[in-house]
Amino acid sequence: MSMTEAIGRMQSIQSMISELTTRPVDSAKSTAISAAATGSLVDGGGDGSFTQALASALGTSGTGTASLQESLNSLTGISGTTLKGVSAPVATGGAATGNDVVAAAKKYIGVPYVWGGTNPATGMDCSGFTQRVFKDLGVEIPRVVSDQMRQGTPVASLAEAKPGDLLVSFGGNHISIYLGNGKAIDAPVPGQTIQIRDAWEQQSNLTSIRRIVPAGGTS
Template sequence: MSVSDVTSRISQIQAQLALLKPASSTSSTAFSSALTDAAATTTTAAATATGTAKGDAVVADARKYIGVPYVWGGTDPEKGLDCSGLVQKVYSDLGYDLPRVSYQQAEAGRPVDSLADAQPGDILAFGSPVHHVAIYVGENQMIEAPRPGLDVRLGPIYETPTAIRRVVPDAGTSAVGSAASVGGVTTGRVAAGTPYASLFESAAAKYGVGADLLSAVAKQESGYNPRVTSPAGAQGLMQLMPGTAQGLGVTNAYDPAQAVDGAARLLSSLLDRFGSTPLALAAYNAGPGAVLRYDGIPPYAETQNYVRSVMSTLEAA
């Protein structure tokens, strides 16, 4: 731990001692099963893939850790969490890479003017210098890892934040649109000269999925080859399994237009369900059931390499 980290922790402890008062507690081969799971919770992405949905996903994930004991320096929910460890863990679950300590997290994302402008999922920072962070729930409530002797809890905001930061998209805006940030990667248009660019752009507009994401998946799956068939039987540009293609209404997976349309619809549902690009990609590769079972990207070398490769393509773009 660096000197600045130690200094921040000392400030955190000093400030928390002043707060000792009662507070309210309160793979392509998986596509067939993946489609069934994805469809079960999917509505229209254009209506639900919004900043509000992203913020709600942050809050829902944070609620999982209510009751975890406070441990100074804790980053493992099995052992305990401190305030910034909680915030970092929640956002990491959703594919966002945040700094480790509270004063750094108070500079992440974009500034929000006041609590009146805050939306669920925003990071609340307290103190100057910042010594404490929490996750805004709404209705003047927050989820925090408060101090030694107390567990992660839902409770009222007991002092005015000195900073409010927003990492997810703004409420009412597309989470995967032409200039949105998904899982820390800005999604948008594809570069000139990209194969099948017009198909990716058209599907992006139709389903609210970044055209560059569709292009990156096609590159990883088939190298933009619409005639390729995998040893497992996945077909075409987007490597759809026959059962998955049928469920998506794709009658010919070797037809690039049909393949891109079907894959865009599937990715849209996965983005809406899991709230981050890396988790959606993991579900595209290994199936939603695997992502849910491991509460994140499954520990499969193929899936981890797949997610890493696609995300690298997005970042390079």
């Protein structure tokens, strides 16, 4: 487990603990959540490992953000509780499409850029942002651009890109989500926030275009 992954996992756990301090919690379940969190950090598993352990301890099922929410509801005994720092997944009615990616991405407009960041409560970098967007839809992609740019299927050119596609530029130093009509959304640089802008990626500086889920909308 890398340092970035460890920090991200600790932030998620801290967010959960913060939420739980405001709710009455059964002592046995408190022990279960602590064991799940500790076990995940020790064994080096990903967020899915933590969620799975939590779900198992609390008698819920599945992995991902939706399962984490389900587990929190089980822990507090209150449905509809929202875990701080974890956005509710976008309802897709089935398999996610590029349109769902666009909708999920727009929820994070205004979140500050933080290098190495993966938590929308504190800030995200470009690949932390794209990973979070797909995670909200139940789609797991790697943490860093160099790995994300090898996921899904290649798109030949910017002219063929569709909303929801990943635009990788400058040799893998940056990644954004294409919105269509020449627009993109990304976490740009320190001092700025996640924003929609004219896609500054041009065919000349694009390294890769990747389609992770079925295309949505028009280019």
